[in-house]
Amino acid sequence: MNPITNELLAAYGWNEHWRQALAALEQPLRDYAPARVVAQFSHSYNLMTADGSHSASVTGKFEFLATKRGDYPAVGDWVLAEPLPGERRSVIHAVLPRRSAMVRKVAGAAVEDQIVGANLDYLFIVNALNQDFNLRKIERYMIAAWDSGAAPVVLLTKADLCADPEAFVEQVGSVAPGVPVHCVSALTGAGKEALDAYLKPGATIGITGSSGVGKSTLLNWLAGRNLQSTQGIREDDARGRHTTTHRELFLLDCGALVMDTPGMRELQLWDAQDGWQQAFADIERLAASCRFRDCKHDGEAGCAMLRALGSGELDPKRYANYRKTEKELAHLARKERTAAAKAKGSSKGKRPPSAGRAERRPNRLLDDRDDE
Numbered sequence: 001m002n003p004i005t006n007e008l009l010a011a012y013g014w015n016e017h018w019r020q021a022l023a024a025l026e027q028p029l030r031d032y033a034p035a036r037v038v039a040q041f042s043h044s045y046n047l048m049t050a051d052g053s054h055s056a057s058v059t060g061k062f063e064f065l066a067t068k069r070g071d072y073p074a075v076g077d078w079v080l081a082e083p084l085p086g087e088r089r090s091v092i093h094a095v096l097p098r099r100s101a102m103v104r105k106v107a108g109a110a111v112e113d114q115i116v117g118a119n120l121d122y123l124f125i126v127n128a129l130n131q132d133f134n135l136r137k138i139e140r141y142m143i144a145a146w147d148s149g150a151a152p153v154v155l156l157t158k159a160d161l162c163a164d165p166e167a168f169v170e171q172v173g174s175v176a177p178g179v180p181v182h183c184v185s186a187l188t189g190a191g192k193e194a195l196d197a198y199l200k201p202g203a204t205i206g207i208t209g210s211s212g213v214g215k216s217t218l219l220n221w222l223a224g225r226n227l228q229s230t231q232g233i234r235e236d237d238a239r240g241r242h243t244t245t246h247r248e249l250f251l252l253d254c255g256a257l258v259m260d261t262p263g264m265r266e267l268q269l270w271d272a273q274d275g276w277q278q279a280f281a282d283i284e285r286l287a288a289s290c291r292f293r294d295c296k297h298d299g300e301a302g303c304a305m306l307r308a309l310g311s312g313e314l315d316p317k318r319y320a321n322y323r324k325t326e327k328e329l330a331h332l333a334r335k336e337r338t339a340a341a342k343a344k345g346s347s348k349g350k351r352p353p354s355a356g357r358a359e360r361r362p363n364r365l366l367d368d369r370d371d372e
């Protein structure tokens, strides 16, 4: 790679960590060109390569070896790609191990993981300072955030609609202890300076939150221009035309990389046991101080949980959300085990693609519709 093209990759976050990750790989993977996934559509990707923007898809071998949706490249991933001669297109051979990833369950009954964003340094959890303000939603996003490995930051948007934003900051502090909280308004420009600490060159930031909280507006405001005009591309698929809400990573003038996660009504959690424990660490500590180790907090003597609920130290709504998400994760884990057992049964006798026409998984894996 020549120094100029290296600069382009560096602008997209290529650094010593990734150089070492690449060097640790075996040949031939090591000889492919690193590139960052900047956009994802139903069946293809846009990459930033050392040579500029390329469209890309995964190789047949990649597809064959992928066992789950989360194995596929996601926006923010560093991949190893091979440019096709004379074209601005590449094929993707592999994904470098992710440093962090925000994962959720896909909408509907399917038990499949979906990477919302990979290799995020910060995750902005957005909630609005109007009637949409919802601590339970913030708690839910905190579970996924702690599980992602990215550093969570809560942004309360639409501060212009709220007489006393500080009161809300305090409330967030009670459900996300130790997490930075900032109030902003894209309308008045208030609160932008506080975000400069995150918007550093090469830093990757994911913006997440329920539909309508102001994520796209925030992104455009941070960018200082209208980025979202690139959205709403129409694509064809077997079920007719639909508007693809694709994900995209934008390089801002300040040098930070920011991605929006469009249109979720409710975040469906995925396999986030560690994140759940961290999000409710205060409650877990309480549980640990109940007299009986297997306390169900159901009227047992010496129950610290009931005591904390009684004294007002623990908000019953937070406790209810703790139990609700606990059940949800347990239910998901059961479904996952069943699905895994089924998949194991049906993959018997599967042949590699070269040996005749192996059954191809329907390529719905990358379908990116978000509406839940």
Ligand SMILES: Nc1nc2c(ncn2[C@@H]2O[C@H](COP(=O)(O)OP(=O)(O)OP(=O)(O)O)[C@@H](O)[C@H]2O)c(=O)[nH]1
Binding pocket: 157, 158, 159, 160, 161, 184, 185, 186, 187, 188, 209, 210, 211, 212, 213, 214, 215, 216, 217, 218, 261, 262, 263, 264
């Ligand atoms: N008053 C006020 N309104 C805002 C602010 N930010 C966003 N809005 C409004 O809130 C509405 C939703 O904003 P979007 O940016 O589209 O919300 P979103 O989170 O991207 O929504 P999805 O794309 O559905 O996920 C729009 O009507 C915005 O104009 C703000 O700071 N103040």
Ligand SMILES: [Zn+2]
Binding pocket: 287, 290, 291, 295, 296, 297, 298, 300, 302, 303, 304, 305, 306
């Ligand atoms: Zn108890």
